[in-house]
Amino acid sequence: MASTAITAGAEPVFHLEEEHAHAEGGSTMLGFWLYLMSDCLIFAMLFAAFGVLGGNYAAGPAPKDLFDLGLVAVNTTMLLLSSITYGFAMLTMDKGRVGATQGWLAVTMLFGLTFLSIELYEFAHMIHEGATPQRSAFLSSFFTLVGTHGLHVTFGIVWMVTLMVQVARHGFIEANRRRLMCLSMFWHFLDVVWIGVFTFVYLMGTLR
Amino acid sequence: MIAHDHAGHDHAHGGAAHGSLKGYLIGFVLSVVLTAIPFWMVMTGAIDNKQATAVIIMAFAAVQIVVHMIFFLHMTPASEGGWSMLALIFTVILVVIVLSGSLWVMYHLNANMMPGLHEMRQMP
Numbered sequence: 001m002a003s004t005a006i007t008a009g010a011e012p013v014f015h016l017e018e019e020h021a022h023a024e025g026g027s028t029m030l031g032f033w034l035y036l037m038s039d040c041l042i043f044a045m046l047f048a049a050f051g052v053l054g055g056n057y058a059a060g061p062a063p064k065d066l067f068d069l070g071l072v073a074v075n076t077t078m079l080l081l082s083s084i085t086y087g088f089a090m091l092t093m094d095k096g097r098v099g100a101t102q103g104w105l106a107v108t109m110l111f112g113l114t115f116l117s118i119e120l121y122e123f124a125h126m127i128h129e130g131a132t133p134q135r136s137a138f139l140s141s142f143f144t145l146v147g148t149h150g151l152h153v154t155f156g157i158v159w160m161v162t163l164m165v166q167v168a169r170h171g172f173i174e175a176n177r178r179r180l181m182c183l184s185m186f187w188h189f190l191d192v193v194w195i196g197v198f199t200f201v202y203l204m205g206t207l208r
Numbered sequence: 209m210i211a212h213d214h215a216g217h218d219h220a221h222g223g224a225a226h227g228s229l230k231g232y233l234i235g236f237v238l239s240v241v242l243t244a245i246p247f248w249m250v251m252t253g254a255i256d257n258k259q260a261t262a263v264i265i266m267a268f269a270a271v272q273i274v275v276h277m278i279f280f281l282h283m284t285p286a287s288e289g290g291w292s293m294l295a296l297i298f299t300v301i302l303v304v305i306v307l308s309g310s311l312w313v314m315y316h317l318n319a320n321m322m323p324g325l326h327e328m329r330q331m332p
Contacts, residue, residue: 030288037299044303048310073247080239083280087232188280192273198243199269203250207258 025178032182036189039152043193046148047200050141054205058136063205066131068122072202075118076194079153082111083191090184098171101180105164108187112157119150142201149197152190159183227282235279242272 089104123143126132133143163183166176246265248254255261277283277296285293 030291033288033292034295037295040299041302041306044306048307051307051311052314069247069251073243073251076243076247080236080243083239083276084232084236087227087235087280088229090227091229091232185281188276191280192276195243195269195272195276199246199265203246203265204262206250207262 025175028178029181029185032185036185039189040193043145043148043196046141046145047196050145050201053137053141054201055208056137058138060136060139061129061131063138063202063208066126066129067202067206069202069206071118071122072198075115075122076198078111078115078118079191079194082108082115083188085111086184086187090180093172093177093180096172098167101172102164102167105160105167109157109160109164112153112160116150116153116157119146123147146197146201149190149193152186152193156183156187156190159186227279231279231282235275238275238279239272242268242275 085104085108089101089108092100092104126139131139133140160183163176163179166179170176246268249261249265255264283292283296287293
């Protein structure tokens with residue numbers, strides 16, 4: 001912060017040069033990061049609940065009976081692939097190639113949809129076998145934690161479709177770039193949360 | 209990064225904020241390896257000791273989270289003038305307190321309450 005002296009007559013006037021030069025949306029990225037951190041706290045609470053209740057099966061099914069690790073591995077791969085394809089979308093955005101960015105966003109969305117479909121299939125399968133959220137504290141906390149993550153992915157996909165329409169209509173205007181960067185953070189953040197989910201819920205659940 | 213420079217000063221989220229192709233690919237390869245090893249360990253039961261396996265896969269998860277932060281979320285101590293990192297550190301501290309505190313307290317509650325519960329169950 002450099003302060004400059006402008007001589008108005010004999011009296012020097014001091015003011016901070018940067019005080020009023022903030023570009024529109026200049027603080028959006030930091031604000032969005034703070035939102036993600038608060039989201040992180042929501043997930044921390046759900047992880048804590050799962051950590052405490054995850055062993056209470058109430059004589060119901062245990063993780064070993066329910067989880068299909070092969071399916072979870074496929075799911076993890078889908079989310080990881082969607083992360084890198086979103087990265088490619090950001091790189092093509094930097095080069096100003098609208099078509100390529102739209103293409104990568106569409107690929108990302110497909111991976112996200114595949115992830116959701118597999119997760120919903122898994123949920124339906126569990127519920128069909130009688131492992132409903134009401135069955136035991138383990139299942140309640142499991143469905144809350146994994147469901148909240150799935151809900152985030154769903155909203156991420158809705159957001160992605162919205163932005164694809166926005167980019168198609170207005171191109172890479174400053175606001176669209178900013179929005180795509182926010183969604184980028186959101187999407188990669190969901191992948192980070194998923195690392196916690198597959199490690200603590202699926203892998204350690206199977207180990208129990 | 210065209211339009212970011214007109215503000216006359218650097219917000220520190222321009223330039224390398226989006227990473228490079230190389231960065232994304234390194235991050236992706238590292239993530240695949242760091243994901244595949246824990247899955248392989250649990251699915252094949254490579255190590256007989258469950259506790260050791262749990263510790264190892266948690267370590268892998270921690271490393272992978274850092275990899276994602278650096279290569280996908282582009283966290284550096286300098287981004288947003290250090291405020292991003294500060295918020296992250298604050299959040300991590302809160303998360304550690306919440307998780308370790310909950311598990312610790314509830315474990316002790318369980319350990320102390322359970323015998324009573326069992327006695328109750330055996331009552332006529």
